[in-house]
Structure formats: C-alpha cells, structure tokens
Amino acid sequence: MSDDTPTGAIIQRDKATYAIVPKTPVGLLSVEHLESIAAVVRKYNIPIIKITSGQRFALVGIKKEDVGNVWKDLGMDPGKAAGSELCLHYVQACPGTAVCRFGVQDSIGLGNEVDKFFSEMELAAKVKIGVSGCPFCCGESFVRDIGVLGKKNGWTLIIGGSSARRPRIGDVIAENLSKEEVLNLIRRFLQYYSTHAKKKERTARFLDLLGVENIKEAILQ
Numbered sequence: 001m002s003d004d005t006p007t008g009a010i011i012q013r014d015k016a017t018y019a020i021v022p023k024t025p026v027g028l029l030s031v032e033h034l035e036s037i038a039a040v041v042r043k044y045n046i047p048i049i050k051i052t053s054g055q056r057f058a059l060v061g062i063k064k065e066d067v068g069n070v071w072k073d074l075g076m077d078p079g080k081a082a083g084s085e086l087c088l089h090y091v092q093a094c095p096g097t098a099v100c101r102f103g104v105q106d107s108i109g110l111g112n113e114v115d116k117f118f119s120e121m122e123l124a125a126k127v128k129i130g131v132s133g134c135p136f137c138c139g140e141s142f143v144r145d146i147g148v149l150g151k152k153n154g155w156t157l158i159i160g161g162s163s164a165r166r167p168r169i170g171d172v173i174a175e176n177l178s179k180e181e182v183l184n185l186i187r188r189f190l191q192y193y194s195t196h197a198k199k200k201e202r203t204a205r206f207l208d209l210l211g212v213e214n215i216k217e218a219i220l221q
C-alpha cells in the first residue's frame with residue numbers, strides 16, 4: 001500500500017483507481033445496505049461490483065478523490081482486505097439452523113459472535129474464519145485459518161486450513177464443544193498464534209512448522 005492510499009481502499013491494477021470492501025459479517029446484508037450500495041455505485045459511476053469469496057461486496061474502480069465520500073455516503077464500516085492488515089479479515093458462515101433444512105447448529109449466530117469478539121485483535125498475519133452449520137461444510141471450514149463445523153453433539157474446531165497457492169486441509173483440534181468452549185479455544189489459539197508466529201506467517205505454515213500436536217498441547221490445557 002502506498003503512503004497516500006486513502007483509508008479503507010486498495011489500489012488496483014491500473015494504479016489509478018481503488019477498491020473498497022464494506023464489512024458484512026457472515027455475509028448478511030440489509031435492504032438499507034443494498035440501497036446504499038446501489039446509490040453510491042450510481043452517484044460515483046463505480047464500474048464493478050464484485051462478490052468476493054469472503055461473502056463481501058467489493059466496489060471496484062473508484063477514483064481516489066471519491067473514496068472518502070463513498071465511505072461517508074455508504075454508512076458502512078470498512079472490512080479488512082489489504083494483505084498488510086494483520087488481523088481477522090472476515091468470518092464467513094453458511095445459513096445453518098437459521099434457514100437450512102440440514103442445519104444442526106446456529107452458524108450465523110456463532111459467526112457473528114466470533115466476528116464481534118476477535119475483529120479487533122492484532123494477529124501475526126491475516127486470518128479468515130469459516131463457520132458451517134452441519135458436516136456438509138458449506139462454510140468452507142476445512143480450508144480457512146480457523147474453521148468451525150456443527151454436528152449434533154456440538155461444534156468441531158479446525159485450524160490451519162488454506163485454499164491458497166499451497167492448499168492445506170485444516171487439522172481437527174477438538175470436537176463436541178459448546179459455543180462457549182469453541183469461543184474460548186479460538187481465543188486461546190489466536191493468542192498463541194499471535195505470540196509465536198512470525199509476522200505475516202499464515203496459520204497453515206505455522207501449523208506445518210510447529211506441528212499440530214504441539215499446538216494442541218499448548219492450547220488444550
């Protein structure tokens with residue numbers, strides 16, 4: 001990111017325009033959000049609206065001088081999206097018991113709590129979290145830094161997954177957890193990770209280097 005990059009914006013390939021990504025925890029949007037997005041897209045002639053893999057809208061091709069006013073008009077918080085932001089970037093979640101007939105756990109409810117508790121935590125690198133309401137795993141829990149998966153007897157916690165250039169299936173750390181237990185274990189893992197990982201070392205690499213058994217021993221006491 002160059003020094004004069006506007007707050008909450010990412011420079012694009014043309015080196016002239018910017019993208020912004022409003023925060024939409026667990027991919028939920030209200031009609032007011034949609035109306036605000038449509039209004040700024042028209043007002044500022046934003047050429048591209050792209051749905052991202054993290055269940056967010058990216059508004060792409062914004063002129064530098066418009067970025068501040070776009071944020072003001074949108075009335076939404078910026079989502080973390082630049083690689084230099086070492087923190088939780090997003091929590092994605094499937095619909096779970098809110099609406100899905102296969103759901104056995106409340107993935108949207110848990111995803112919102114995870115976002116609320118861990119969004120502001122400083123971490124070693126960016127972290128993505130996926131929450132699924134049943135073993136079909138539509139929240140992509142095995143390929144996120146932290147994955148949570150609902151089964152009839154409770155939540156399963158998975159860490160160290162990645163869908164990137166060196167893909168990695170995450171390791172199951174604990175099963176049959178209550179909501180409080182899974183939140184507590186996520187906190188313990190994130191604290192351990194932010195203390196012991198090198199800067200910008202993603203969880204997948206961290207798991208490979210330290211070994212899952214060592215990490216389990218450290219956080220499951």
Ligand code: SF4
Nearest residue numbers: 094100103133134138
């Ligand atoms: S993971 Fe299960 S609960 Fe979630 S959307 Fe898929 S089928 Fe439904």
